[in-house]
Amino acid sequence: MKKKTNKSILSILAISILVISAVIISLSAYISIKFADQGIEEMLFYLVSGTEGASNDVFISAVFTSLLPFLIIFCIIFMPIMKIKKRKNIIEVKIKNKEFFFNILPNNFIYKFRLLYAFFILFISLITCYQMLGVNNYIKSLTEYSTFIEDNYINGNDISMTFPKEKRNLVLLYLESMENSMIANENGGGWNYTVIPELEKLAKENVNFSNSDKIGGALPITGTTWTVGGLVGTTSGLPLKIPVNGNEYTSSTNFLSGAYTLGDILNKEGYNLKAMFGSNANFGGRTNFYKRHGNYDIFDLNTAIKEGKMKESEKVWWGFDDSHLFEWAKEEITSLANSDKPFSISLLTANTHFTDGYLESGAEKIYDTQYENVFAYSSKQVDDFVKWLQQQNFYSNTTLVVIGDHHSMQPDDYYTQRTYGGYSRTIYNTFINSAVDPVSSKNRIFTSLDMFPTILASMGVEIEGDRLGLGTNLFSDRKTLVEELGLNYVNKELGKNSEFYNHKILQDDYFDLMRKAKAQENQ
Template identity: 60%
Template structure:
């Protein structure tokens, strides 16, 4: 019996120490590679499902995490090493008196030791990843959203008699940093010259008198949150009870979005992703708000455009994205109804991006070369679009979804001290001109009413969601209250958001927590 107890105790000790080492190695990997990602984003993806994630993400994590795990685990096993001289290890003689320093292996206390190590690893990860700040914010309530939110259901939204087509091109992680600092960027040279030229020659809402863009605020700074914030004027918030956003019926059911408005006005709607649209609940959002037709990795395989074995990066590369986007847009343009087509690139996703075989090796880093090729691809797409018969009736909005999350000090290495990183935007062939284009302070939330205004829509009060129409003179919430104030309150819990935006799903979770009473 004693032998069995020892075997079980040793096995449990091994398991606990392995988990502790894994926790520490994982926390270290996340802090190094996802330094710009918040806990709310990580929790969102874990709770909403990570199907569709690029295999490269997991492979990279395993490669970079294995050695730290082994080193930490080996270090934790040191107290169990059998020494040849167990009676004493070091003998000292002080004033003719012999002193033995004994080291006793922790075999008898191994379970207590392993349990304590586990607690320490959890605490270190808790602090390292910022869970303390996240939980602190969950305990704080704010009425900011309830006071400032404007629902599209409550204000007049008037379309022109001749409705314009709308194309929205989201560029993964596209920011203004990679533009020459003389033009408003942060680099000593221009990595994305085509995008720089487009911003100069067309409408570019900027935080300076040069090329600039939007500031990231809480709940808008990762892909799914960026897609929802730019089309609903709302941050993507995770309530205490963890709304899973899994069903097409419960992804922010109380929000009134761009898709809802365009669908009501008779637009044909389609969205394209070069990955699995289910990732992060994107399919659910677009199906529940506008009933979009969705083209993604699975669509391409189903329609015979590619085989499963052809998958690269997150699905298919941006060359195929633009190729198939042209086909879908051409098909939409044949209808008598106006259309809105949205699509999202993927090559510039961190880490280091996906460098296609057709890309030139212009710069010292792969990531720069990926950005440079993306800029070329966008320019080629615009040349094609301008040659189409329907272009004169079509507005094109190009914007980054969020700032790049590339770690390792990549951006601080290339940008100058004090440079403020902002998200890229440019508007082509709009129905109106802005009253004030430069020296505006805004976020992704402001894109929602601004996109509508770009196709000639008049909005009562020039505000929708928490966003302000940048074509108007009305001040944004950041201009009115300041960035820190807005960010602080969006970071906190909002009963209004939970009850009115998450709505039925939130109430259902409350019922479940109370035993369905």
């Protein structure tokens, strides 16, 4: 009886390990396909900072998409140790009048050593994960050090910034996953037709910094290719690089404590600061970032429920749809404009988030794919918002910046099937009612990091040296770092470990001293 129990325990352990192995392989395949452009650093960031507030649809989609591959993989790796009472000999071999019988699958020999077999499969699954997710490159980057950030970083505390006598308001509108691909290729996009005509028109009629002589935008750079990374990059001129044990660096007091950001600058200049998200602002540590840098007043899903604007049961997609975001943003902007202080409000849409986006009931279904229809409706919503803003009495002294937070995360084949060969996907931008004109806005090579000083310059701020963080003011004639050194080189250097970033940006020396002093007090 005891022997039988031990065998049962052995089988349960083996099956459990095989289940884990199948999960690892199927999820690795899902991530490598669905997040082809995303690095392991992004995944680690969300593991560190938490996924509170993430859309349930994303998790449900991942589960359902991975379910069939998981079942197939599990059946394949489980078959060699299946317990069948009556086994049929599949192969019979005669050698010198002797008969040899072999069981292929299931196999008695493998079944006898099923636990060892299960650990072997687990090892193979970890190797598969290691290769698929690029863990090898990430580990390599941790062991390679670079002084690039230290050599090129410009701290806003160390240079002069001169605001105009009458400080301008700033409306900073982030469009989730908005890139230029869905603009007609004759105007700089990748599609044969335009899906976002209103955004295309806004870019043509206002300042659009481009990598070509048509509509274009920023190229992706390390540490900025997901939402929080994009928000950090465009407001600090720094990539978001968090170590594996970095949960303490994404807290409300420590989130990039050594960085000097747009929020810090505007807060120091007496601005009223507001940030609005159509989701839970805690997702990805956004609350901590905006509170730590500028002490923004935050409006998100939780705020909308608390203020009675919606019920918990009315939650859709990531929180509330973009129609409500723009509706409530108008109310908040009107309130901010009635103050005697200048204001800055940052908005982040959500409808165009992958996969396939969220199509509101009022949206037209013009195109073959839902994703296109979502983008088309988003373009109309932005245009309506811009027209409303232009009609307000405070508009003349307000700069509106409309930028994508990063590339779309829709699977790559969605774009390769619809864009022409050689098309370079870039992140959307347009500067409306800017206080200054650019020296040259076309044929520039730049990244999200360059948006930081450029946003300030569009408000009429004069920046000594035209550089902040690792970014360059695009309104000036100064070359960006990627124009000077090459995109591949800068990407490679930013991917390496940086002692300066770890000790000066992640945890400012001042905060180090404060922590040490507090620790000594507690002893």
